Amino acid sequence: MKRFFHSVRYFVISGFKSKNLVFWLILFPIVLGTFFKAAFSGLYESDDMFIKDPIKTAVAGESTIFKAAVDAMEQSGGLPLEAVYTDDETALQMLKKGEVAGIIYIADDGRLSLSVMESEIQQQVLKGFTDSYNANAAVITDIVKSGKDVTKAAEVLSQGGYTKEVSMKHGNSDVYEQYFYNLIAMTALYGSFIGVQIGIKNQANISALGARKNCSPMPKSLALLADFTGGCILQTICMVICVTFLAFVIKTDFCGRLPLAYLAAIVGGLTGVSLGFLIGAVGRWKEDAKIGISLIVVMPLCFLSGLMVGNMKGIMMNIAPWFNKINPAAVISDSIYCLSVYESLDVYFEKIAVMLITSAVLCVLGIMLTRRRRYASL
Amino acid sequence: MENTPETVVKISSLVKRYGDLLAIDHLDLQINKGEVFGLLGPNGSGKTTTINCLLSLLSFDKGSIEIFGKEMTPTSYDTKRKIGLIMQNIAVFDELTVYENIDYFCGLYVSDKAQRKALVEEAIKFVGLDEFTKFYPKKLSGGLLRRLNIACGIAHKPELIILDEPTVAVDPQSRNKILEGIQQLNREGATVIYTSHYMEEVEQICSRIAILDKGKKIAEGSCGELKQLIKNTETVNIELPSLPQNVHSALASLPHVYEVRYDDELLTVRCSGGRHNLIRILDVLQKNDISFGRVYSELPTLNDVFLEITGKELRDKE
Numbered sequence: 001m002k003r004f005f006h007s008v009r010y011f012v013i014s015g016f017k018s019k020n021l022v023f024w025l026i027l028f029p030i031v032l033g034t035f036f037k038a039a040f041s042g043l044y045e046s047d048d049m050f051i052k053d054p055i056k057t058a059v060a061g062e063s064t065i066f067k068a069a070v071d072a073m074e075q076s077g078g079l080p081l082e083a084v085y086t087d088d089e090t091a092l093q094m095l096k097k098g099e100v101a102g103i104i105y106i107a108d109d110g111r112l113s114l115s116v117m118e119s120e121i122q123q124q125v126l127k128g129f130t131d132s133y134n135a136n137a138a139v140i141t142d143i144v145k146s147g148k149d150v151t152k153a154a155e156v157l158s159q160g161g162y163t164k165e166v167s168m169k170h171g172n173s174d175v176y177e178q179y180f181y182n183l184i185a186m187t188a189l190y191g192s193f194i195g196v197q198i199g200i201k202n203q204a205n206i207s208a209l210g211a212r213k214n215c216s217p218m219p220k221s222l223a224l225l226a227d228f229t230g231g232c233i234l235q236t237i238c239m240v241i242c243v244t245f246l247a248f249v250i251k252t253d254f255c256g257r258l259p260l261a262y263l264a265a266i267v268g269g270l271t272g273v274s275l276g277f278l279i280g281a282v283g284r285w286k287e288d289a290k291i292g293i294s295l296i297v298v299m300p301l302c303f304l305s306g307l308m309v310g311n312m313k314g315i316m317m318n319i320a321p322w323f324n325k326i327n328p329a330a331v332i333s334d335s336i337y338c339l340s341v342y343e344s345l346d347v348y349f350e351k352i353a354v355m356l357i358t359s360a361v362l363c364v365l366g367i368m369l370t371r372r373r374r375y376a377s378l
Numbered sequence: 379m380e381n382t383p384e385t386v387v388k389i390s391s392l393v394k395r396y397g398d399l400l401a402i403d404h405l406d407l408q409i410n411k412g413e414v415f416g417l418l419g420p421n422g423s424g425k426t427t428t429i430n431c432l433l434s435l436l437s438f439d440k441g442s443i444e445i446f447g448k449e450m451t452p453t454s455y456d457t458k459r460k461i462g463l464i465m466q467n468i469a470v471f472d473e474l475t476v477y478e479n480i481d482y483f484c485g486l487y488v489s490d491k492a493q494r495k496a497l498v499e500e501a502i503k504f505v506g507l508d509e510f511t512k513f514y515p516k517k518l519s520g521g522l523l524r525r526l527n528i529a530c531g532i533a534h535k536p537e538l539i540i541l542d543e544p545t546v547a548v549d550p551q552s553r554n555k556i557l558e559g560i561q562q563l564n565r566e567g568a569t570v571i572y573t574s575h576y577m578e579e580v581e582q583i584c585s586r587i588a589i590l591d592k593g594k595k596i597a598e599g600s601c602g603e604l605k606q607l608i609k610n611t612e613t614v615n616i617e618l619p620s621l622p623q624n625v626h627s628a629l630a631s632l633p634h635v636y637e638v639r640y641d642d643e644l645l646t647v648r649c650s651g652g653r654h655n656l657i658r659i660l661d662v663l664q665k666n667d668i669s670f671g672r673v674y675s676e677l678p679t680l681n682d683v684f685l686e687i688t689g690k691e692l693r694d695k696e
Contacts, residue, residue, distance in 0.1 A: 002489040010474065010482045017473035204435045208469035212530070215433050215463045216486040217455040373452035374437040377396055378430055 003218055004226045011230025020291075021193060025238040029187040030245055033180065037250045040176040054082040055122045056099065058091035061106030069133065080125050102126045110137055178337060180252040182307040184265050185332035187242045189301060191235040191272025192279060192294040198227040199280015199366060200287050205375045207287070224370060228277065228363075235269035255340040260348060264339075267355045268332035272298075274362035275328065281369035298329075305329035331355055384410045385447070386538055386569045387432065392441035394427055394593070401427045402438070403593040409571060409586075414564050416584030417573040418680060420690075424593035425573040426466060429542050432571075433463065445538065459487055462536030462568075466543040468527050470515050477502065477511040480529050487534035501533035504562075506555060521552025528556060532563065539563060540571045545579060557583055577680040587680070591688050601680065608686040609636060609650040610678045614659055616645045617671035625666045632658050645670075 015021050059066075062085075073079040084091075084100060091103040095117055102116040102123055112130040116123040202224050204211035213223055243265045246252040254261040279294050305327055306312040313330060316323050324330040335351035342348070387409040394402040402424045409415045417425045430436040432443055434452045443450045445457050470479045480498045488494045502508055505525040515523055524544060532539060541560065545553045561583055564570050574580050580587055581601050588598040597604055621640040629645075630638045634652030638645070649655040656675050663670055684690075 003486060006482075006485040006489075010471075010478070010485075013478065014471050014473040208465055208467035209471070211430075211435055211465060211467075212463060212469040212483065213486070214435055214452075215458060215461065216483070217459040218486045219453070219455065374434060376437055378436060 007226035008230040015234040024190045029242045055101045057081040058100040058103045059083045059085050060088045060091045063106045181333040181336040185329040186302045188268030189272040189298040191269045192276030194231040195273040195276020196280040196290045198277050205378050231273045236266050239265040239269040257339040264335040271328050271355045271359045274359040277366040278362045281366040301329040388444040390442045394438040414570040414584045416580040416587040418580045419590035423590040460537040462531045462539040464528050464531040464541040464544050483530040484533040501529040505529045521549045538569050542573050604683050605678045612649045613676045614647045616673045618645050628662050
């Protein structure tokens with residue numbers, strides 16, 4: 001056992017001294033995470049801008065019900081417009097001068113109609129407002145006519161619809177968080193670079209180091225196990241650094257389930273190491289070629305899980321729904337994403353199980369390829 | 379071939395093919411305890427393949443290999459514990475320092491930390507890397523890197539040390555240091571197998587030599603024994619501006635002379651046995667009033683042995 005721990009220790013030491021590993025597994029995720037944060041912060045600010053300023057709108061016509069509804073919405077902070085009550089002619093002048101974004105006309109039956117000069121986001125918001133008002137007013141009118149409780153009708157109007165939205169979400173619904181979860185998945189799969197080292201450095205027909213190790217009195221199975229253990233420790237440390245950075249520096253929201261996010265990232269890292277081990281075990285290409293193959297495998301998996309294009313996972317769901325279930329990058333990011341979606345942990349543990357099974361399959365294949373005792377050629 | 383208690387390595391009728399290529403052709407070798415055994419041959423003669431079969435890295439088609447009286451297999455861990463390997467290719471971790479590299483490889487053989495520390499320090503001292511213990515391999519010169527490669531292979535004090543072309547691309551100073559080191563290890567009791575295509579090195583350190591060509595052992599014995607296998611005992615070289623035909627004939631008819639060549643203003647006369655060959659040759663030149671420049675006589679080398687047996691040079695002209 002002493003020789004086993006000796007090997008594990010040196011695998012971890014050599015890993016942390018490897019500039020490539022430190023860059024791809026620690027620095028790159030930090031840089032990319034910071035970049036995402038900077039990019040999305042700009043988007044958040046843009047979003048805020050749309051709702052920050054109420055849209056100045058001329059209102060032509062009189063309706064006590066409309067006034068009451070607008071006042072109520074204004075008090076609750078849900079009014080997207082600033083109403084300027086005036087007559088038709090003045091309203092038209094104001095619109096032409098660009099002083100208002102549109103004119104809301106109140107018909108005799110209480111229905112609203114909208115007049116705008118151009119069709120931009122502000123006008124779209126006004127259109128939504130008038131449509132919603134008309135629909136709700138029709139419902140209230142029907143209820144009143146049927147002689148039912150008017151208070152209920154007022155509730156419907158104030159809630160803004162007939163159906164009640166029941167959120168299954170445990171936490172927030174920020175769509176940009178998904179990018180950070182994909183970043184964790186990418187870092188986990190970059191663990192394949194570590195796995196490649198395990199495959200290469202234990203095979204006599206690929207590296208001189210492998211030959212030297214094969215000539216030592218340490219059984220090959222023990223040497224492989226030691227390196228794999230070292231690789232997993234190394235990757236675990238990298239994943240912990242990555243998630244810690246995202247959680248405490250970038251302030252990524254893990255919905256109060258940070259320990260589970262750590263666990264998902266660590267198990268994902270194990271999948272990455274296993275994937276690399278298999279790549280390292282296949283064929284007799286040199287180390288650089290195998291690292292290249294790892295990138296060729298990992299980057300498309302990350303792309304298809306939505307690292308570069310946010311809705312890619314949805315697109316894949318339409319094209320090949322099964323792919324998201326086996327794509328390690330998608331499984332890893334989903335395992336963290338589902339923490340913010342479901343109160344229950346069933347889906348989370350299902351994803352963890354998929355990752356563990358994938359790792360086991362990759363490891364077994366890797367061992368089958370490296371287990372040979374003598375080589376036909378070196 | 380008898381398997382005596384002194385025998386450390388016994389290879390019997392070893393055959394190794396790479397497809398249609400016969401890499402080792404019924405090779406028999408016996409290496410005894412305390413020997414520095416040289417495997418000499420040109421590139422592609424089967425030296426490294428023999429070593430790899432010996433270490434159970436390569437599968438082979440026929441034959442058997444015994445080390446320390448036991449059949450060598452990939453799981454012969456007790457036997458492997460007694461073997462030190464210095465490979466042709468540098469096998470060290472770029473990310474570990476000199477000390478860490480030696481400690482890592484020594485740790486695969488020796489579990490006890492205190493014992494290992496002493497062995498590592500001894501190995502560092504032995505190869506003269508005392509000042510470079512904190513250096514990373516990339517910062518070392520070619521010669522120092524070779525010495526590190528050796529230290530990684532010998533730190534655990536093996537009884538059998540296998541060195542496969544350890545001096546390739548090494549400066550003369552490091553080469554001498556390496557060769558002296560090997561002799562010292564041998565004096566301390568280690569049996570050494572040394573493969574090289576540098577005949578001077580093999581002549582210098584090996585007590586017994588096997589010459590390989592195309593996977594076959596073409597000769598075996600001590601350096602002196604090998605030289606006795608050929609008729610050349612002395613080669614006389616004389617720089618001459620010209621050599622008339624009658625003088626050429628006169629030289630060729632001298633006793634013990636079996637070959638006279640004149641190329642690029644250099645006269646080469648090969649003799650087989652006899653004494654005072656040089657005096658007789660110079661006498662012929664003087665009598666024919668031939669002026670000459672530099673004169674030197676060479677005793678036969680292993681290259682001559684190889685040349686005479688195979689008809690080709692041991693090492694490609696560089």
